Amino acid sequence: MKNVSFEGIVLFKRPHREKDSLVKIFTQAYGTKMFFVKGLQKPNHKLTSTTLPMTLNSYIGAINEDGLSFLTEATSLSIFRNLQEDFLAQAYAAYIIQLVDAAVEDNTPDPKSYDWLKVALLALDNQQVPEIVTTIMELDLLANFGVGLVWHRCRICRNTQEPFKFSMRHQGVLCQNHWQEDPYLLPTSPRAIHIVKILNQTSINNINQVNISATTLSEIRHLMEEIYKEFVGLNLKSYSYLKKMANMEPSITRLMKHRKQSDS
Numbered sequence: 001m002k003n004v005s006f007e008g009i010v011l012f013k014r015p016h017r018e019k020d021s022l023v024k025i026f027t028q029a030y031g032t033k034m035f036f037v038k039g040l041q042k043p044n045h046k047l048t049s050t051t052l053p054m055t056l057n058s059y060i061g062a063i064n065e066d067g068l069s070f071l072t073e074a075t076s077l078s079i080f081r082n083l084q085e086d087f088l089a090q091a092y093a094a095y096i097i098q099l100v101d102a103a104v105e106d107n108t109p110d111p112k113s114y115d116w117l118k119v120a121l122l123a124l125d126n127q128q129v130p131e132i133v134t135t136i137m138e139l140d141l142l143a144n145f146g147v148g149l150v151w152h153r154c155r156i157c158r159n160t161q162e163p164f165k166f167s168m169r170h171q172g173v174l175c176q177n178h179w180q181e182d183p184y185l186l187p188t189s190p191r192a193i194h195i196v197k198i199l200n201q202t203s204i205n206n207i208n209q210v211n212i213s214a215t216t217l218s219e220i221r222h223l224m225e226e227i228y229k230e231f232v233g234l235n236l237k238s239y240s241y242l243k244k245m246a247n248m249e250p251s252i253t254r255l256m257k258h259r260k261q262s263d264s
């Protein structure tokens with residue numbers, strides 16, 4: 001097998017046999033791959049730091065089309081230092097990583113999802129509002145799960161005039177004239193739906209300009225949770241953990257505290 005060099009983000013690592021490990025890496029060029037690393041559980045292994053989950057690295061190794069691939073050498077590109085210290089942002093990152101792993105097909109190149117994951121981790125590391133980063137990722141990944149929702153015009157009459165409400169039954173928004181078409185219309189406010197419509201067309205690179213109140217944010221998170229429950233039905237351990245963390249301290253309060261501290 002020929003060695004090649006490639007960039008990748010570590011998704012997870014697990015022990016294999018007594019001293020070895022399996023490391024799942026989302027590579028930019030080859031998609032998600034499982035790597036066998038001999039002796040990785042031993043102390044001072046040369047690949048210890050570059051096989052930690054939630055790190056971005058440049059590797060040299062042998063890629064197998066299916067089955068296990070192998071790593072020879074690696075250089076760290078980013079350890080996302082803030083994410084290592086900020087447990088709430090880290091919980092969001094862990095959820096996004098698991099979600100991406102569930103959404104992309106193994107052993108299949110998906111450079112677009114790779115880039116989005118990389119940008120999302122960088123944004124969380126740069127202390128962007130994690131609910132927004134996560135919502136943009138979730139909206140984008142819906143297509144991977146075969147779900148296409150309509151946010152910009154009424155599903156019944158194609159009217160683009162807001163206010164809109166969201167209908168699970170119609171897989172998209174309804175204009176005021178058609179709210180009565182769905183007795184189970186979600187209670188989410190038209191304001192929150194409006195923001196989701198914008199986030200659905202926003203790339204994570206541009207989220208600096210998005211300014212959202214804590215109430216609207218929590219409405220949006222609730223809506224996304226309902227949508228994923230209804231149309232995707234994943235049960236990710238990282239999501240239950242994230243919810244526990246987020247309930248303890250809403251990120252908005254925390255970010256405001258943080259910003260105040262850095263101002264003074």
Ligand SMILES: [Zn+2]
Binds near residue numbers: 158176
């Ligand atoms: Zn309508």
